[in-house]
Amino acid sequence: MRKRIGFVTNIRALAIILVVFGHSIIIYSSAWGIYQSSNQVQLLNGIKSLINLVQMPLFISVSGFLFANNYITKSIKKVLKQKAERILIPYVVFFWFWMIPMRFLVGYYNHINVRPSFKYLIFNSFIMGQDNGHLWFLPCLFFCFPIGYYVFQYFDKIKFSMLVKSIFSVLFFWFVSMGAYVLGDFISFMPLHDLGEQFIWFFLGFVIRRNVDVIRNIQIKYKLGTTVLGVVLGGLSVSGIISQVRFLIVFSSMVSILLVLLAYTIISNRSKNIMNRLAADSFGIYLFHSPLVYVTYTCIPNASPFIVVFLNFVVFGGLAWLLAFKIQTTKLRWIFGML
Numbered sequence: 001m002r003k004r005i006g007f008v009t010n011i012r013a014l015a016i017i018l019v020v021f022g023h024s025i026i027i028y029s030s031a032w033g034i035y036q037s038s039n040q041v042q043l044l045n046g047i048k049s050l051i052n053l054v055q056m057p058l059f060i061s062v063s064g065f066l067f068a069n070n071y072i073t074k075s076i077k078k079v080l081k082q083k084a085e086r087i088l089i090p091y092v093v094f095f096w097f098w099m100i101p102m103r104f105l106v107g108y109y110n111h112i113n114v115r116p117s118f119k120y121l122i123f124n125s126f127i128m129g130q131d132n133g134h135l136w137f138l139p140c141l142f143f144c145f146p147i148g149y150y151v152f153q154y155f156d157k158i159k160f161s162m163l164v165k166s167i168f169s170v171l172f173f174w175f176v177s178m179g180a181y182v183l184g185d186f187i188s189f190m191p192l193h194d195l196g197e198q199f200i201w202f203f204l205g206f207v208i209r210r211n212v213d214v215i216r217n218i219q220i221k222y223k224l225g226t227t228v229l230g231v232v233l234g235g236l237s238v239s240g241i242i243s244q245v246r247f248l249i250v251f252s253s254m255v256s257i258l259l260v261l262l263a264y265t266i267i268s269n270r271s272k273n274i275m276n277r278l279a280a281d282s283f284g285i286y287l288f289h290s291p292l293v294y295v296t297y298t299c300i301p302n303a304s305p306f307i308v309v310f311l312n313f314v315v316f317g318g319l320a321w322l323l324a325f326k327i328q329t330t331k332l333r334w335i336f337g338m339l
Helices: 005-028 042-073 076-106 118-127 133-157 162-186 190-210 212-221 223-238 249-266 273-280 282-299 305-327 331-336
Strands: none
Touching: 005 042, 005 249, 005 273, 005 282, 005 305, 042 133, 042 190, 042 249, 076 118, 076 133, 076 282, 076 331, 133 162, 133 190, 133 282, 162 190, 190 212, 190 249, 212 249, 273 282, 282 305, 282 331, 305 331
């Protein structure tokens, strides 16, 4: 695994860069309706469509990939305890002491015409996840681990070739996930809705781990082919074709799967110090960054897109990184679940 950790680190670093940049330009996305700008930037709209296809699949797949290395050595009780500490503690802390105060500071609830009573905040937003912003990711990821614990065991017991069971298992869990997605939407319990939408990427990370040698060797044998595939997929996405047929969820999901596989295939196994640091701080950056962009979206939504993106990505992205880095060196690191 030491020979392989480099590309996983690079993928995690790339994923957080995409997430932060996606948050920084989301006001120019035609698919987002919370804040509006008088400036319409089709290039940024296209880039956001591409980022949407790959940012969370990459981020979540890394968790599935790494969990595949050690889940066998742990009991389900230990998995639940460790992930509750690592994921649910940050969810509580950053919901009540970062996201909610930032929302009140910028007048978010006045903007969306919601009366933020305590009942609304604790039940609708915190528990049901109907308005928990970027923190939706945490309960979703938490549920991925116990489910993945049993799913991975079942996968390893299937007596077929690795290629056959990998392909059919991904397709099977994609259909199962769609059921959870619809059910969660129906009962308005968004963690189930999000789990249905995202578990496939957690499972895909596991499948990639089981086939990692084959996937990494593709780059060596078919370097030109993988490069051409990347250019074609990127061109389709940025040009807006993906967003125009977004109702074809099967199509967009398959493109996302190909993009994730492509990333694990072509990304270098050599990681620089800055990528190592970025990957190590990625969780904290994710937690801190998103509420900060609401400052620009509230105060200067119609300013030059260059200024808005610079403030969101460089200034607030840098601030989120600084906070994540500094806090991990103090006794407050427990807010990231580092007990």
